[in-house]
Amino acid sequence: MKKLLLSSIAFVFLLTSCGSKQKGELTGVQGKKWYPEKPYGMELIPRGSFIMGKSEEDQAKLLNAPTKTVTVRSFYMDDTEITNSEYRQFVEWVKDSIVRTKLAILADELGIGPEEGGIGDYAFKDADTTRSSVYDKYMLDNYSGMGKTGYEGRALNKDEDLIWDTSEYPDEYYTEIMDSIYLSEEESYNGQRTIDVKQLKYKYNWMDIEAAARASIKGNKSRKEFIRTEEVEIYPDTTVWIRDFSYSYNEPMHNDYFWHDAYSDYPVVGITWKQAKAFCNWRTKFKNDDNKSRGRQFVNQFRLPTEAEWEYAARGGIEGGTYPWGGPYVISDTGCFMANFKPQRGDYAADAALYTVEAKSYEPNDFNMYNMAGNVSEWTNSSYDPSAYDYVSTMNPNGGDQSNTRKVIRGGSWKDVAYFLQVSTRDYEYADSARSYIGFRTVQDYMGEEDSTQ
Structure with a gap:
């Protein structure tokens, strides 16, 4: 009976194939025309090469960022740090x-x-x-x-x-x-x-593609062996405002900063690297759930930027610049500070801000990125290794070692001196740590060729 059924199916298949519109030609599978959609609140960073690392004097003598010419692919990036309002949506x-x-x-x-x-x-x-x-x-x-x-x-x-x-x-x-x-x-x-x-826990699955790719060389393994499950408490740690600064009165920031509408457009802080990753997964799901309901194609994932992508975007196309605006000074020709940091031997208020400022403050760089220097340091996807520049690829470099819990943060913050604002300065924090001066922004890979109208 089963053989008779299969024969019938095969016969029907032959009949329907006779009327094919392809007329025996190799025309390819006809899918929908793909039109890239610029994600809300993001800017397109065009692909390109740049000299990554410290071309200026390494004042701290860390010797962890030697110059290296690298190339990165095109990607979208949030033009501001993720704000309290955006994270509250999550x-x-x-x-x-x-x-x-x-x-x-x-x-x-x-x-x-x-x-x-x-x-x-x-x-x-x-x-x-x-x-x-x-x-x-x-x-x-x-x-x-x-x-x-x-x-x-x-x-x-x-x-x-x-x-x-x-x-x-x-x-x-x-x-x-x-x-x-x-x-x-x-x-x-x-x-x-x-x-x-x-x-308030967010649970999600992801596939460790790098581990799967390495394992495929040694032999066949089940796909499920590389599917990871994460369950993360996602509420920001508001106590960071107290714990980060002993013998300092910061209770108003602890009490109001995350939830009050007065701070809605300020960058979210108190977020661990793992929470930032969970946010990226949710943002992808949130968008694709909507696309599914509208019958649209899924978008590729939102994620944290690699260290190289972050530095490339921060430079804004300026070769050899010390800061996102070029440099080498942190004061404009009108005498105003160009970022939110700790200037003049610790005068926090000299730049017109004590703690953080609204995410869309100061002038953006030439890629239209706001606060790539100062305000809050930003998580990247890359793990920190002082010698990483010696071995990472020159094409889309990324030191993504899952076993290394030290994650690269970039850009400096409201409590840092100017050295940490330099686009080439590297710093790190542990993945499970939350700070009152660390936030993040997300990126999404661009699919296709750049469109000048984007």
Whole structure:
């Protein structure tokens, strides 16, 4: 019977092939025309070569950045550091997803569906099988219950708005879930209950392509051996404002900097390297979920820049420049400081700023990048090795050693002296560390050739 079925399929295939529009010619698979879309808030950095490293005097005598001519491919880069407002969007999305997941699981355990209202309005989408496609039913029947919790892969119902006003909670089950995401009464004060930020975890998978490529030389291994799972607490560490500076009154920054609207356009800080990576993954997912709903092609991933990409973008096309604006001075011809740092033997306020400033402050460089010097130092994807320039490739160089927890930071910050603002100065911090002076910006590879109209 099975052979008869296969023969029938083959016969039908032959019949349909006769009417092919390709007329026997090698025309290639006809896909959609690809039009690169400039990501919101990003600038195109055109491919090119530059002399990476310290062409000027290495005042610190670190000898960790000898000059080297390298070439980088085209990429998009955020024109500012990621702001508090942008990172709050990530936090709000994670909070929303966690609450919806808790509601859906409890509704499933209680056997309450959309037709019963209350918490049932937030049941998994497949709870109402009459509205499920054949594919959705197949996936539910064959793959549900296979994950760690048994609920992996089930779609949340995001059509219903969450209710945050306690006076409007629809039933006791909804109240139970909402109560579980807040700190207990014992941990609250001034009559305010706040979200338990320890619960705000973002979980994602990624594939270690480099490890897979190396392993392929030695023999065949299963693809799943190179899929990594990360689960990261994503709320910024606001205590950095206190811990970074002993015997210093910085409580207002601890209390207000991340969440208050007054600081929405300031760069987010208190973010570890791992949290920055999680943000990149979420930003890719957030964009591609929207593209999927619109029937568009997926975009490639957002990520942290390599050290070489960061320096190339910071230089703004100026060969041998000391700073993003060229240099060698940090004061303009009108007598104004050109970045936010610690000038004049520690006079923090001399540059018109005490801590950070808004992400779109001072003049941008020739690639239209703001604050590539000063304000906050920025995480890169590269691991720090003092001798990295001696062995990294001259094409898209990257010292991406997964076992090395020291990650390169670049650009200097509001609390640094001018030396750290130089585009060639290298510094590092540990991947699990958060600081009040380290933020980040993201990049995305450009696909295709540069378009002068971009």
